[in-house]
Amino acid sequence: MTDCQHCHKPTKQASANMLCANCREDYWTMIYQLGHVQLPTLRSIMLRQAHIGTPAHTPNKGNAPLPIDVHAQDLIEESEAWLAEQAGKIRAAYAGYDWRKAWYAIISNKHTILTMSTAADDYAALEHITRRNEQALTPEDELIILGTCPNCHSMLTGTPDAESVTCQDCHSEWAAPAIKAARDQRLWQVQITGTPSDAAKELKRYGLTISRNLISQWLKRGKLHATPTEHKRQYTFNLGELAALLDCHR
Template sequence: MKPVSANLLCASCREDYWTLIRQLGHVQLPALRSIMLRQAHIGPTGHTPSKGNAPMPIDTRAQDLITDSEAWLAEQAGKIRAAYAGYDWRKAWYAIISNRHTILTMSTAADDYASLQHIVRRNEQALTPEDELIIIGTCPKCDSMLTGTPDAETVTCQHCRTEWPAPAIKAARDERLWQVQITGTPSDAAKELKRYGLTVSRNLVSQWLRRGKLHATPTNTKNQYVFNLGELAALLDCHR
């Protein structure tokens, strides 16, 4: 068992912890509940042709996130007073924000904070439009593609639910980019890199080609080349 001192939070962590608590109840849970009931949509909307199956009445992924979020709130509220553990999520949240000092100075505060960080990160990813997510890499456990926000510190696999440190996954991804080739224009190459969170302009790619820094292979089609994404990523890293 950890000593009590190991679970005390510094002033900065306490502020962040409190911000996450407010964000969970004020922003994330209402948004997730709307998505679960299909009252809201993340990202662009469009007509999807029917494939003969009736749509599910609720979004089960959002429901799973809501369940985890509500369980965390119930647990913390129950630590304030046992009777609060039976509150619905909103009343539990109100009980928590009405007892700031108690929550922030609990002997389990550090563990509770870490648990909440994980929950909020998962919720944040679910609430982020797909076109704002980047390819972080591949899950080492199940080989599923991992996506997340560009500044994510961790990433959770949506298939096996394992959480990984984003920098390590990105490093492995960048190594594998040397095995990836695309055929297209400098603009196509820039767009493909953007999917991995690497921003470069088509003009800069064209400049690298003219100066011989980029060893892309010309094709028979005007202004189209075979690009190696690993080489592009390495050049971009040197350019920064």
């Protein structure tokens, strides 16, 4: 009995380098999704739905060059490099394949891929790539502000159920629950005295968008425990409470 080298749970595998049954299944699903869904979609974004950059001017009546989504291009290069590396481990000649042929080679050699001595490290690398791809492919209206990067203090966004988040500026990877907890903890320590409009503007500095009308509604309904001041329509707000109510309202 040894421990799985990825999840570290006890497994009956004979080799300490192997993955447990659950991790093998999850790893294989990620490999399949990378070539079947993520890479084709990213390439479509880069080549046909690009939105970063502007078409160059051409003196003739021909079509201007299509702008390239450079972020999608970076993700594609990282994904293709991973596929090439794994294919090359099966047979050296496969390392020179284009991404689709490399993926087919991997899919055709499932047992070899899952039982490689480097499987645990390869799986961890693919998890990182997959998370970045998923974040890029998630519509913006489904993303929320998770907090700020402890390394460069840039804003971190992700899906509500994200387990990890990668900073788009410094590329550091963090556990999403810890980032959100740090954000919420800081907000509970911050108070502001002013109108609902002032509170909304202050929350915006933390990346949280809320309307003054919604804050006023919470005050009228008794949902918000802000302390009235001697000035009309002014209260002392706790930003942590406002953020918590906003999370419930989404």
